[in-house]
Structures are given as structure tokens and as C-alpha cells.
Amino acid sequence: MTRQLNIPMLFLATMLLLLLVENHAGIGVTSNEAPAPSPQSSINGTHFPMYGITEGSLQPQECSPRCAERCSNTQYKKPCLFFCEKCCAKCLCVPPGTYGNKQVCPCYNNWKTKEGGPKCP
Template sequence: MARRPYTSFLVLSLLLLIALSNIAEVHGKLRPSDCPNKCKFRCSATSHKKPCMFFCQKCCAKCLCVPPGTYGNKQVCPCYNSWKTKEGGPKCP
């Protein structure tokens, strides 16, 4: 059975749309309602879950961005990365 040419185009378009939505999500395009789930994953590897969740959600609400992964990658979210405590340490986990 021969494939119709537009089938490949539709599949590639869908994949591109998914990829672009993931990129937008990382670069400050989250909605405040997305923060709890993003922070739950971000804080999943720490033994200090309660303070991690508190500060992650505070940072997410301000920056509308949570870095990917459970640690590091803060350069992806400049606002999240640059918010510091009074002592100069990182405010966001």
C-alpha cells in the first residue's frame, strides 16, 4: 500500500509542534498552575522535600520556569538562576 505524501508531512509537523512546546515550557512559558508538578519532579531526588517544594514553587511563580531535571541546569532559566538569598546563595533549588 502506497503512503500518501501528506501523511509524512503531518507526522513531522506534529513532532515539531511537540518539540517546540517543550522548549517554550523551559524558557519561562509555564503557567502558575504548572508549578506544583514541575517542582514535584525537581525536588524528587532530595531528602529535604518540604523546603525544596516551598522555594521551587515560589521561584516558579515568579519566573514561570523550572529547570529540567532534579539538579543543576539552572542556566536554562535565567530568572530562576539569578534570584539570590540575602546571604548571596541561590534562592531557587
């Protein structure tokens, strides 16, 4: 009777061991794979995510926080925010950082005042 019970128990133990080895091998393969890189743009050696800085990539309700970040270092916050939000509403993008980098959003970069100066901060 014990011999009859030992054979099924040995079979179950062998199957569990094989499943354990298979799972462990599967985990090892997936951990060695490199994650897929996210699309990024390089501006002067600095990497910025593309979301929000390419033309048309923002929703209108996302303009205010992006412009608050863009205008955070200026002395003239109210005019900066006013024109940034106006430009963002038209172009649906805000360049990264607090200054420069306008080339990533051509609409934002190329919108000029009547005098020919830049309209967007």
C-alpha cells in the first residue's frame, strides 16, 4: 500500500520541480531583456520627452500647468502666462524648460508680433 502511494507522490513532486524550474527559467529570460526606449528628443545634449512639446500634442486644459512651469523663472509672470497660454491654445504645445528650446514647436517659435518680435515666451 505504501509503495502505491509513493509512486504518485514521486510523480507529483517531479512535476512540481519541473514547473518550478520552468518558471525560474522564464523569469530569467524576461529580466535580461532591455526595456523599449521611449521616444525622446535631444536638445543641446538634454533629453526631453516628446509629449507636450511637439505641435498638437497637448490638450487645451494642459496648457495652464505647462505655462506655469515655462514662466516660473521670469520677473514678468502675468504677461508671460498670458502669452504662453495664448500660444499654447493655438499651437497645443509648450517648449520644455523656462527659456529657449522653441525649435521643438515651430508654431510656437514662428508666431510673431506686428513688429516682428516673438509673440510666445
